[in-house]
Amino acid sequence: MPTARTALIVDDDSTLRYVLARLARLAGYETMEAKDSSSGLEMAIHKAPQVVVADVRLPDYDGFELCRRMKMEKTTKKIPVILVTSMYYETGKVNESIAAGKKKARAAGALELFPRGEALDHLGPLLKKISARNIAARKAMARKAATPKQS
Secondary structure: OOOOOOOEEOOOHHHHHHHHHHHHHOOEEEEEOOHHHHHHHHHHHHHOOEEEEEOOOOOOOOHHHHHHHHOOOOOOOOOOEEEEHHHHHOOOHHHHHHHHHHHHHHHHOOOEEEEEHHHHHOOOOOHHHHHHHHHHHHHHHHHHHHHOOOO
């Protein structure tokens, strides 16, 4: 079983996968990598990472669908998914497109969608926040388990 601080990076571009994995490692995570959605989903099911960071554009099915499928699986439905994309910069109405993309990401169950440029600035802090929340939740569960039950 992986450590509590493991991030799965799903991106078909090896350079971008490296950059996203590097950001996750700088935030204190060990990383696993997949180059398409289907292998990413399998890794998420069998390896139980703490968080998944996935590109929207992937060769088999997109990051939105990956997120939807993860949220349907019992073992992966609670894993936070962060989507990263460059596709919303390709239209003339950048802000409206990003807003629509974020809405679509939330509807799929993603925690956040970042345009690639923003991901470089915001991914690390968000990953640290997720880790801190998980550590706090584990400590609270341990305290609850250690507290004697009163009859």
